[in-house]
Amino acid sequence: MGDMMCPLTATAWSTTTPRISLLSYVLLGVASSTMSTEQEADDEWAAVERRGAHLVMAAAERPFVIHGFNTYWLMSFAADEATRPRVTAAIAEAAGAGLNVCRTWAFNDGGYRALQTAPFCYDEEVFRALDFVVSEARRHKMRLILALCNNWEDYGGKTQYVSWGKEAGVDLTSDDDFFSDPTLKSYYKAFVEAVVTRINTITNVAYKDDPTILAWELINEPRCSSDPSGDMLQAWIEEMASYVKSIDPLHLVEIGVEGYYGPSTPELLLVNPDDYSGHVGTDFIRNHQALGIDLASVHIYSDTWLPDSIEENHLQFVNTWMQQHIDDAANLLGMPIVIGEFGLSVKDGKFDSEFRETFMQTVYNNFLSPWERGMIGGGCLLWQLFPEGAEHMDDGYAVIFANSPSTFNLLSNHSRKLES
Numbered sequence: 001m002g003d004m005m006c007p008l009t010a011t012a013w014s015t016t017t018p019r020i021s022l023l024s025y026v027l028l029g030v031a032s033s034t035m036s037t038e039q040e041a042d043d044e045w046a047a048v049e050r051r052g053a054h055l056v057m058a059a060a061e062r063p064f065v066i067h068g069f070n071t072y073w074l075m076s077f078a079a080d081e082a083t084r085p086r087v088t089a090a091i092a093e094a095a096g097a098g099l100n101v102c103r104t105w106a107f108n109d110g111g112y113r114a115l116q117t118a119p120f121c122y123d124e125e126v127f128r129a130l131d132f133v134v135s136e137a138r139r140h141k142m143r144l145i146l147a148l149c150n151n152w153e154d155y156g157g158k159t160q161y162v163s164w165g166k167e168a169g170v171d172l173t174s175d176d177d178f179f180s181d182p183t184l185k186s187y188y189k190a191f192v193e194a195v196v197t198r199i200n201t202i203t204n205v206a207y208k209d210d211p212t213i214l215a216w217e218l219i220n221e222p223r224c225s226s227d228p229s230g231d232m233l234q235a236w237i238e239e240m241a242s243y244v245k246s247i248d249p250l251h252l253v254e255i256g257v258e259g260y261y262g263p264s265t266p267e268l269l270l271v272n273p274d275d276y277s278g279h280v281g282t283d284f285i286r287n288h289q290a291l292g293i294d295l296a297s298v299h300i301y302s303d304t305w306l307p308d309s310i311e312e313n314h315l316q317f318v319n320t321w322m323q324q325h326i327d328d329a330a331n332l333l334g335m336p337i338v339i340g341e342f343g344l345s346v347k348d349g350k351f352d353s354e355f356r357e358t359f360m361q362t363v364y365n366n367f368l369s370p371w372e373r374g375m376i377g378g379g380c381l382l383w384q385l386f387p388e389g390a391e392h393m394d395d396g397y398a399v400i401f402a403n404s405p406s407t408f409n410l411l412s413n414h415s416r417k418l419e420s
């Protein structure tokens with residue numbers, strides 16, 4: 001399978017001389033005078049580990065709590081010199097509000113600025129763009145959750161894998177074949193291995209050894225509606241979580257599910273936003289019992305999940321949804337919870353930005369109270385935060401600090417509460 005011709009990656013780049021990074025010069029050259037500060041910086045940048053339902057910076061023996069955001073396009077913007085400064089701005093502005101984790105796409109399958117141009121073929125220029133994202137994050141003390149694939153068509157995802165399989169002559173009928181077909185699974189595993197074992201050309205640190213990366217996410221919002229029993233997705237999660245751990249035992253792994261309860265817990269189906277979501281092939285409890293999964297992933301989109309726009313109902317849903325998942329993560333699964341996406345669109349006029357802040361505060365409060373009691377670790381990641389100059393990418397969910405000073409205060413206030 002791996003002998004497929006791959007003109008760009010196999011030949012052109014293997015002969016280039018690795019550049020010696022700035023960091024290497026510092027370490028090699030002026031060692032004695034800078035060693036103590038380098039050492040201190042390293043201690044502070046200790047790897048984040050899981051202890052039961054909590055996260056800790058192991059070397060420093062200090063708790064770590066996520067105050068996070070999403071900006072999915074960082075790698076794509078870094079691939080272009082004209083847009084690259086927006087990457088630095090996105091990370092720097094978030095750090096300025098006290099945010100400490102960014103979730104972003106480490107995949108782009110086929111299409112414009114693809115990282116994976118074809119099965120087993122990876123674009124070195126785009127990989128260097130991802131190197132830039134990781135190194136800028138490190139510079140701003142920002143941890144990363146890197147997602148490795150998409151359930152949806154954006155940036156390739158399942159659909160692109162199925163297209164590649166068909167082009168290679170594999171008999172495939174549905175996008176959900178992504179989860180079961182051996183050829184497609186071999187494409188995915190090869191891609192994951194390429195990313196996880198990547199040696200950053202700017203820092204010279206292998207991704208799998210870099211504490212900047214907090215966690216790998218197997219796939220954004222997986223659903224496998226063709227198998228409502230959940231068996232097919234479950235087998236895929238078990239296989240891929242073990243695979244990631246086999247090449248990177250250090251980093252945390254999460255799935256990326258939206259968090260719907262499924263057939264294994266019929267009594268909890270009524271917590272779901274509707275009847276349909278319990279039959280999309282996912283299963284919050286069972287999925288997270290797979291060996292190798294460290295963090296429970298949940299999303300919150302009451303704005304699109306609930307049929308009405310009665311604000312009180314939305315806040316009530318957030319309370320119930322979060323309290324149930326936090327209780328399950330802490331007591332049943334024994335792992336931290338990561339609200340990987342929560343957000344509210346103001347695009348269609350159903351809600352305004354004032355209600356968005358009420359919604360955000362409700363999410364934070366639901367995490368703060370059990371966290372303060374020592375019941376749960378993890379944290380919440382806003383969908384989504386953009387720097388100035390990226391307004392054209394806004395899908396209705398983007399918070400831009402320059403236009404939303406009170407949202408900036410809300411985020412800063414939450415970070416102060418997490419520090420105290």
Ligand SMILES: *[C@@H]1O[C@H](CO)[C@@H](O)[C@H](O)[C@H]1NC(C)=O
Pocket residue numbers: 406407409410413
């Ligand atoms: C942030 O905290 C300050 C001080 O406690 C408070 O006055 C302000 O209303 C808070 N702002 C937001 C948006 O939560």
